[in-house]
Amino acid sequence: MRGVCLLILACGIVRAQPAFDVASVKPTYAPPGRRVFAFSGPSRIVISGNRVTTGGNLLGFVEAAYNLQAYQVSAADVDRAVLSQVYDIEARAPGDGIPKQEEVRQMLQKLLVDRFQLKFHREPKEMAVYILTIGKNGPKVKAGTPGEQPKSAGSLGTSGGLTQVSFTSFSISEFVRTFASQFDRPVLDKTGLTGGYDLTLEFALRLPQMPGAEQAAPDAGLPIVAAIQQQLGLKVTPGKEMVETLVIDHAERASEN
Numbered sequence: 001m002r003g004v005c006l007l008i009l010a011c012g013i014v015r016a017q018p019a020f021d022v023a024s025v026k027p028t029y030a031p032p033g034r035r036v037f038a039f040s041g042p043s044r045i046v047i048s049g050n051r052v053t054t055g056g057n058l059l060g061f062v063e064a065a066y067n068l069q070a071y072q073v074s075a076a077d078v079d080r081a082v083l084s085q086v087y088d089i090e091a092r093a094p095g096d097g098i099p100k101q102e103e104v105r106q107m108l109q110k111l112l113v114d115r116f117q118l119k120f121h122r123e124p125k126e127m128a129v130y131i132l133t134i135g136k137n138g139p140k141v142k143a144g145t146p147g148e149q150p151k152s153a154g155s156l157g158t159s160g161g162l163t164q165v166s167f168t169s170f171s172i173s174e175f176v177r178t179f180a181s182q183f184d185r186p187v188l189d190k191t192g193l194t195g196g197y198d199l200t201l202e203f204a205l206r207l208p209q210m211p212g213a214e215q216a217a218p219d220a221g222l223p224i225v226a227a228i229q230q231q232l233g234l235k236v237t238p239g240k241e242m243v244e245t246l247v248i249d250h251a252e253r254a255s256e257n
Contacts, residue, residue: 018106020052023091025115025254028055045104050093052104057086058116058251065108068246069177071127071186075248082251119250124242130187131237132176132228140233144169144196163205169196172234182224188241191234203227 043056043064054064062073075083093099093107112118167175172193180187182205204223225236 017110018094018103019110020091020107021094023089023111023115025111026088027254028086028088045101045108047098047101047104049098050096052091052093052099052107053089054108055086055088058083058112058118058248061087061089061108061112061116062118062120062246062248065105065112066246067105069180069186072243072245073248074245075251078248078251082253085253087254115254117250117252118248120246120248123245123247125245126240127243128185129239129241129243130183130185130225131239131241132172132187132189132191133235133237134191134193135229135233135235138233139191139193140231141172141193141197141199144198162202164200164202166198166200168198170199171196175199179224185238186243187236188243199232201227201231 043054043060045064046053054061056064058078059070059073059075062068063070066073089111091107091111093104099107167178172191173189175197176187176189182203201224203226228234228236
């Protein structure tokens, strides 16, 4: 009897996964004569009150929902037409308050299962990576104002061939995610720096290679690496690490409503 009671009590504290009150998932189609481009990388989640909007393809939604980077998600067995379709999602979170980012991620996870029939498993893989740590002279980053909301859209400008980007109350992990395309391998944040920081970085932008374009020599280096080390006091070291990945086993075109 006692075992049954304990089981009932344990079941009683299990909470259902957060879900949106309502959610609209609509495919985005290009007007005649035009094409719709979906940028790679996690979809940007916009929270305004209890209203949540995002757009992109399935891979971008998965990366955003599970807080992963592109190299951590694969879907070799899923139809390319399912992966390439672009959607606009508009949803409303329960209650009148502003949901936290992590709560919205969990709601998006449930939406992906319910509307895209998403099924996956996790799998560790060894990868060539860059490891981000604190330099020998300490970090040169300024702590953000306590309680200030992070601003994910930095001010972007170019001068003399250099790009200057500034962020306010930005976490180091989000900083790494923002500049993932500037590296030729995944970057793992092992600085141990938590919280938000005010960051300004000036470097030569590494543009994506066009098909057929001459590739840079392997020893040419990455301009952003030197900038991070000199301007932020953080060290970038190549290495190999086991990285947890998410493998999509099944997904379908989203059901609309």
